[in-house]
Amino acid sequence: MSGIQKQFGKVTALTKGEFVLERGEVHALLGANGAGKSTLMKILSGVYQQDDGEIILNGKTVNLRSPKQAKELGIYCVYQEVDTAIVPELSVAENIMLDTFSKPGNIFISNKKLYAEASKALQQLKAGNISVQQPAFMLTLAEKQLILIARALVHSAKLIIFDEPTAPLSVQESTRLFSVINDLKNNNVGCIYISHRLPEVFEISDRITVMREGATTQTFKTTETTENQVIESMLGETFRNELTKIHKSTSEILLEVNGLSDNNKLHDISFTVSKGEIVGVVGLVGAGKTELAKTLFGYNQFNKGSIYLDGKRVQAKHPSDAIKAGMALIPEERRKEGLFVHESLQTNATFPNLRKFSHRFFMNKRAEKEFAKSIVKSLQIKTGSVDTPLVHLSGGNQQKVAIGKWMSLDSKIYLFDEPTKGVDIGAKVDIFKLIREISEKGNGCLYFSCEVHEIIGISDRILVMYDGRIVKEFSHEDATEEKILLYASGGTEEQNERQKYKHSI
Amino acid sequence: QPKGEGSAEATPVKNAEESENPLANKKVALIMQQNLGTFSAQYIEGVKEQVAAFGGTVTVFASEGDLAKMASNLDAAINQGVDAILIDHGTKEALNQGVEKAIEKGISVVAFDAGVEVEGVVVLEQGDQQMAEMTLEKLKEDANGEGNIVKIWVAGFAPMERRQVAYADFLKENPGIKEIAAFGAATANTALDTQAQMEVILKQYPNEGDITAVWAAWDEFAKGAVRAIEQSGRTDIKVYSIDMSDEDLQMIQNENSPWAASAAVDPTDIGRIQVRYAYQKINGEKPEEHIVLEPIFVDAAKLPENKVTTNELHEFIDGWGASDQGYSKALKELEESLK
Amino acid sequence: MKDKSINILFKYGTIVLMIAIIIYFSFISDAFLTYNNFSDILRSISIVTLLALGVTFTLVVNGFDLSVGSTMSLSTVITASLMVWYDLPLWLVLILPILVGVLVGMFNTLLIVVIGIPDLLATLSTMYIVAGLHRTYTEGYSIYNNMPLVSGGTAPGELSQAFLWIGQGKMLGLPVPVWIMLVMVFLTYLVLNHTRWGRVLYMTGGNAEAATLSGVNVKKVKFSAYVISGVFASMAGILFTARVGSGQIDAGAPLLMEAVAAVFVGYSVLGAGKPNAIGTFFGAAVIGILLNGLTILNLPYYAFDIIKGAVLVSALAVTYVHAKNRFSAG
Amino acid sequence: MKDKSINILFKYGTIVLMIAIIIYFSFISDAFLTYNNFSDILRSISIVTLLALGVTFTLVVNGFDLSVGSTMSLSTVITASLMVWYDLPLWLVLILPILVGVLVGMFNTLLIVVIGIPDLLATLSTMYIVAGLHRTYTEGYSIYNNMPLVSGGTAPGELSQAFLWIGQGKMLGLPVPVWIMLVMVFLTYLVLNHTRWGRVLYMTGGNAEAATLSGVNVKKVKFSAYVISGVFASMAGILFTARVGSGQIDAGAPLLMEAVAAVFVGYSVLGAGKPNAIGTFFGAAVIGILLNGLTILNLPYYAFDIIKGAVLVSALAVTYVHAKNRFSAG
Numbered sequence A: 001m002s003g004i005q006k007q008f009g010k011v012t013a014l015t016k017g018e019f020v021l022e023r024g025e026v027h028a029l030l031g032a033n034g035a036g037k038s039t040l041m042k043i044l045s046g047v048y049q050q051d052d053g054e055i056i057l058n059g060k061t062v063n064l065r066s067p068k069q070a071k072e073l074g075i076y077c078v079y080q081e082v083d084t085a086i087v088p089e090l091s092v093a094e095n096i097m098l099d100t101f102s103k104p105g106n107i108f109i110s111n112k113k114l115y116a117e118a119s120k121a122l123q124q125l126k127a128g129n130i131s132v133q134q135p136a137f138m139l140t141l142a143e144k145q146l147i148l149i150a151r152a153l154v155h156s157a158k159l160i161i162f163d164e165p166t167a168p169l170s171v172q173e174s175t176r177l178f179s180v181i182n183d184l185k186n187n188n189v190g191c192i193y194i195s196h197r198l199p200e201v202f203e204i205s206d207r208i209t210v211m212r213e214g215a216t217t218q219t220f221k222t223t224e225t226t227e228n229q230v231i232e233s234m235l236g237e238t239f240r241n242e243l244t245k246i247h248k249s250t251s252e253i254l255l256e257v258n259g260l261s262d263n264n265k266l267h268d269i270s271f272t273v274s275k276g277e278i279v280g281v282v283g284l285v286g287a288g289k290t291e292l293a294k295t296l297f298g299y300n301q302f303n304k305g306s307i308y309l310d311g312k313r314v315q316a317k318h319p320s321d322a323i324k325a326g327m328a329l330i331p332e333e334r335r336k337e338g339l340f341v342h343e344s345l346q347t348n349a350t351f352p353n354l355r356k357f358s359h360r361f362f363m364n365k366r367a368e369k370e371f372a373k374s375i376v377k378s379l380q381i382k383t384g385s386v387d388t389p390l391v392h393l394s395g396g397n398q399q400k401v402a403i404g405k406w407m408s409l410d411s412k413i414y415l416f417d418e419p420t421k422g423v424d425i426g427a428k429v430d431i432f433k434l435i436r437e438i439s440e441k442g443n444g445c446l447y448f449s450c451e452v453h454e455i456i457g458i459s460d461r462i463l464v465m466y467d468g469r470i471v472k473e474f475s476h477e478d479a480t481e482e483k484i485l486l487y488a489s490g491g492t493e494e495q496n497e498r499q500k501y502k503h504s505i
Numbered sequence B: 001q002p003k004g005e006g007s008a009e010a011t012p013v014k015n016a017e018e019s020e021n022p023l024a025n026k027k028v029a030l031i032m033q034q035n036l037g038t039f040s041a042q043y044i045e046g047v048k049e050q051v052a053a054f055g056g057t058v059t060v061f062a063s064e065g066d067l068a069k070m071a072s073n074l075d076a077a078i079n080q081g082v083d084a085i086l087i088d089h090g091t092k093e094a095l096n097q098g099v100e101k102a103i104e105k106g107i108s109v110v111a112f113d114a115g116v117e118v119e120g121v122v123v124l125e126q127g128d129q130q131m132a133e134m135t136l137e138k139l140k141e142d143a144n145g146e147g148n149i150v151k152i153w154v155a156g157f158a159p160m161e162r163r164q165v166a167y168a169d170f171l172k173e174n175p176g177i178k179e180i181a182a183f184g185a186a187t188a189n190t191a192l193d194t195q196a197q198m199e200v201i202l203k204q205y206p207n208e209g210d211i212t213a214v215w216a217a218w219d220e221f222a223k224g225a226v227r228a229i230e231q232s233g234r235t236d237i238k239v240y241s242i243d244m245s246d247e248d249l250q251m252i253q254n255e256n257s258p259w260a261a262s263a264a265v266d267p268t269d270i271g272r273i274q275v276r277y278a279y280q281k282i283n284g285e286k287p288e289e290h291i292v293l294e295p296i297f298v299d300a301a302k303l304p305e306n307k308v309t310t311n312e313l314h315e316f317i318d319g320w321g322a323s324d325q326g327y328s329k330a331l332k333e334l335e336e337s338l339k
Numbered sequence C, D: 001m002k003d004k005s006i007n008i009l010f011k012y013g014t015i016v017l018m019i020a021i022i023i024y025f026s027f028i029s030d031a032f033l034t035y036n037n038f039s040d041i042l043r044s045i046s047i048v049t050l051l052a053l054g055v056t057f058t059l060v061v062n063g064f065d066l067s068v069g070s071t072m073s074l075s076t077v078i079t080a081s082l083m084v085w086y087d088l089p090l091w092l093v094l095i096l097p098i099l100v101g102v103l104v105g106m107f108n109t110l111l112i113v114v115i116g117i118p119d120l121l122a123t124l125s126t127m128y129i130v131a132g133l134h135r136t137y138t139e140g141y142s143i144y145n146n147m148p149l150v151s152g153g154t155a156p157g158e159l160s161q162a163f164l165w166i167g168q169g170k171m172l173g174l175p176v177p178v179w180i181m182l183v184m185v186f187l188t189y190l191v192l193n194h195t196r197w198g199r200v201l202y203m204t205g206g207n208a209e210a211a212t213l214s215g216v217n218v219k220k221v222k223f224s225a226y227v228i229s230g231v232f233a234s235m236a237g238i239l240f241t242a243r244v245g246s247g248q249i250d251a252g253a254p255l256l257m258e259a260v261a262a263v264f265v266g267y268s269v270l271g272a273g274k275p276n277a278i279g280t281f282f283g284a285a286v287i288g289i290l291l292n293g294l295t296i297l298n299l300p301y302y303a304f305d306i307i308k309g310a311v312l313v314s315a316l317a318v319t320y321v322h323a324k325n326r327f328s329a330g
């Protein structure tokens, strides 16, 4: 692939995507969030068409107009958002064989044959324990991912793209995946591997290509490079500096959570947050971070445990109660949960506290405008005017609005759920600064993220979540990326020692 | 509905169950094509009242104007083994098959305005041609033999066809009277749809004298037309119609109502008479198979100052609501024995 | 280029269309452009506009109320029965049907918010159930002055003159229903565009999830929208009874489509891009003027349904094509 | 615990309900549990079942066709007119209405797939437009043998015996409409559950994005579902004409709700959890048996609408409560 460009409306996702994959090679693709990795791969798998640039496969220029075409050429993709490729109502077998249905062939379908072929593919993945007859909505995230890999196997793919496959996987599940990838490699299948976890990238890949801000920066041979080199190529200097600043906290307890459980995802969660402290909560996708944030905020209900804020018990039946008590949530899905993207900045900014901007029943539009202007200024939001609908703002600026909308409320504690997701580097820095400023005013911050290095950079204290539990607490000084990942995927240090031991025998 | 003041409870039928009369305790099914509007409701009342007086029970099968459902309902009634089936409207194409089956099973069938053509079925019809003539004559008289009229009529129903015959003859005989517009459709919501259409016509002929009168071949049409005329504030147009329910009567009695006259058989009476013929058949009597119900002409001018209902109408209009048609000796005895 | 023209069509389409229709018809007929004809047109759309305002509220919260027609029918017969059967005083006659509208709204909320049935399906069911209820209530009869009762005797009451004035009277040169409509349109405009609560309604409709996380109780907001819709439908029913002078069965059913069409035509008025009071009023007016003009053109009545349907489809098409473009431009 | 009982209700509710109804009514009336009565019930549901099968197809692809009632009305009058007005041979009489159904399906697709109007709104508009068309076509008249024509004279043709046999004849002890229904249910079952194309339909409905990624042309699939729905509605119209022996206007409108209810009742039969052919048939049967039984109970006719509505609401409630639970459990 060379010179690939792609724009979505006003967002430029790719400026210069370059990528070369050899037969039977595992090639890792790295880059910060929003660097354009997924977009490049979606172009390769026919989901999007590039605006410019060309793709050469086996020496021939190909024009990939649809996923179907890409698949016919043997290019398969295990998408980052697995649910986009799974049909929940259909059985596991049907999901594995999904691509066969749209191909011309027999009119009738024999279930027996379907089940047999699907089982075979699963067995190849050492996942024969998944029943092929159950509907796909019963599966866990990891199992769904296996289905997608099985789908590629069934069609003897020549090239498989793995887009962050290990994000939801535990250490054991990851190990199994790696052995599958190795098998594939031995069968001369090319693999593209996207991940944010450097250790595993170094373990599995032959070469590494790094992207930054929509462009390919560098390609390394894995054996000839170091993690630091790659990180530098990925992030750039300013960003790292920002993250290493350390912040002092007071010891006066602001938020206290005791034995919080719901009957579903959260189990016996206890922790505290002091005034002016930033507490990071880290865990894999699906570990329950979002669940915890929303439960604290009254969006989900818990059935055991208690929450105290500033010494007062909070019993939030609805987010409105939590807001009254002094909480603010910047949710993970900014566009879906945090903002009204078709409304103006002004309308968004005043919404959580309409009472302040109205006289009796009627809205005071002048006060609204003044407030909107004030946050544009203080958060340095780049926008044409306060009347511009938010869809026209960049992701980072949208995120600033999502934070700024709480500014009229004087909340005591802010819950940030993956606030840097899909935000460009510059804005990321601004957002970190903003979080710092908020904490410096004596407010508490809870920072939920699966980006381990970011967590380490910003937090005063780190809680690791695994499967709905808090399994470990680190101080800022003790935390390392490896230790966190280990706990986050359900391991403990002793266990790890033993495993290493076993390996060496 | 609430109990009306001073309402006499329908004379409770004593001892129907213990009665020794073989005609007591019969099951009657009433199969209706359409059951909207006050006419239908009054007709059902007539049926229920008469069957109750004979010590039987009625099941009403509604069809929402859907002929297929009506045919299915007829089947269902036959399967339930009723003693008599009363049919209200419908077409012969849809019903003949079912009616034949019923006759085979020895069920008495009496049809009203249904166009059913099967041996052994008593068919009731209103004096349709006569009703049309009565109202058209009155129209001519009021208009002094000259004028432009609007016809509201719909094809596809046997009684409507008969009314149309009289209407066509009338136009031929009276060249001074011209039809300037004709429309009409039997829908799920006839009166309201007609009102909308009449409003259209009125806007088309906005000047006084453009329209002398409206002749409506069915009271649901007349209702719509009258409302449209009243609301347009036009006082120059009169409405003549066929069929009359109590609701129509109230509208006729409104001050300055354009509704000038109607010809009809009392709907309650139709129900009663139909039941009587059914019981004659059950009793093995051999009534005539083609019964014409005598229509009554209701002239708005003959009505009293204060409003009356159809129950009291007989005081002012001769022959209303007092029909003895269809009684046989056995039936009188039956009714006496159950009182 | 194409996008731009759709945008202009979207913004000024309704108003240009209206002016074009008016000019065209006034050339064809002298009777068209008269004060009387326009006051008649306004009166003829007053009932539909009330219904449409209710639908507007439900659309604002991203719901949809298909049961307004039935609710109006129910309110029509209840209003008439309260006077005819029970001879109740005027204030009760005006309040009780409104309460029934509130109940229907609550039932819709139960289905949609508590049970979780999608809005259109839920209100479709309600539409049928309420239609059945209103027929059962009257036992198939229309309700009119001094009607005889099934149990014998005649009904004690009749529609009072004061009541009929609501539907048939005039005030300051305009029919009373027109005044009622104008007041209601203005109130709706005020509430939706200038109050805190209006803001909450629009935001809930725009993104229920984000509204919840901003502290809005979305269930309550939806509840209020459906109740208001029920209340508007009841008011339409009361107005209809007063206009016609009796309680007709199934009065509301045919008005449903017109009301829905009015709201969608009004979506775009002056580029609002969302359901709004003024737009709904203009939508109803365009349809009213169009139908009035078409009768002048002497079109058969059965063709009207096609034209109403076509207006609805065009309005929907412009709305959704515009939405698509706006979204992809974002 | 609660979840489990909802699950069981979901899986076996329809069948248990059906058995309960049958047992109850056979105690009440000897006439109920007879071969004749059941063959009549089957015949009475045959038309609704055809409509419902069409709706099933659109629901499978996650759409919804509200226009089937109108399409059936249109097909009814066209079928009758082809014989009565134009005296055409039988094969044309059977094919042309089907083509009209195809056209309606294409129009729906245009609105939904090309323009992007949501399914329910699009087909609601189509419903009104097609209803207007069918009245305009007949100028408001029903069509019957040798009817007088507006232009004078009488119509040349009448419904042939061969044609009427389709609606009124018997074959091997069962009415012909029942055979047609059973064959269609079986074909639909075969197509949806055992062919490649059936998987593609379900796939599209379950996750359109995944289907696109698998190389399915989602637009074409939706198109085919709406065309099939139109064809089924046309077949229902032909059957209706043959059963009734004339072309009634507005024949299909009252059947819409029953068809929709049948599909939703059938959603859950044996825990399918999705629209399916056998379920739809059972749904129609449950409603048919219920209505047949209720007439025996001598319930007033105007209460039937309430009961049908209640059945629909219960089916929807079970379906969506189940969906909610499944989702939260998944």
Ligand SMILES: Nc1ncnc2c1ncn2[C@@H]1O[C@H](COP(=O)(O)OP(=O)(O)OP(=O)(O)O)[C@@H](O)[C@H]1O
Binding pocket: A008, A011, A012, A013, A031, A032, A033, A034, A035, A036, A037, A038, A039, A040, A080, A395, A421, A422
């Ligand atoms: N469909 C789309 N519409 C608009 N913008 C998009 C779309 N898809 C991606 N983008 C934008 O393109 C940029 C690159 O996104 P992409 O998903 O390729 O990043 P990524 O490197 O995969 O990041 P991550 O590590 O978070 O998965 C982001 O700014 C994103 O917001």
Ligand SMILES: Nc1ncnc2c1ncn2[C@@H]1O[C@H](COP(=O)(O)OP(=O)(O)OP(=O)(O)O)[C@@H](O)[C@H]1O
Binding pocket: A083, A139, A140, A141, A142, A144, A265, A283, A284, A285, A286, A287, A288, A289, A290, A291, A332, A418, A450, D330
């Ligand atoms: N079985 C599953 N199938 C598909 N997606 C799943 C599954 N389980 C979890 N997920 C995904 O993971 C998310 C659940 O995350 P949860 O809120 O429990 O934890 P989290 O730690 O906040 O995860 P994240 O890192 O995505 O924020 C869901 O939004 C969903 O997208």
Ligand SMILES: [Mg+2]
Binding pocket: A037, A038, A039, A080, A163
């Ligand atoms: Mg990505």
Ligand SMILES: [Mg+2]
Binding pocket: A289, A290, A291, A332, A417, A418
């Ligand atoms: Mg999360």
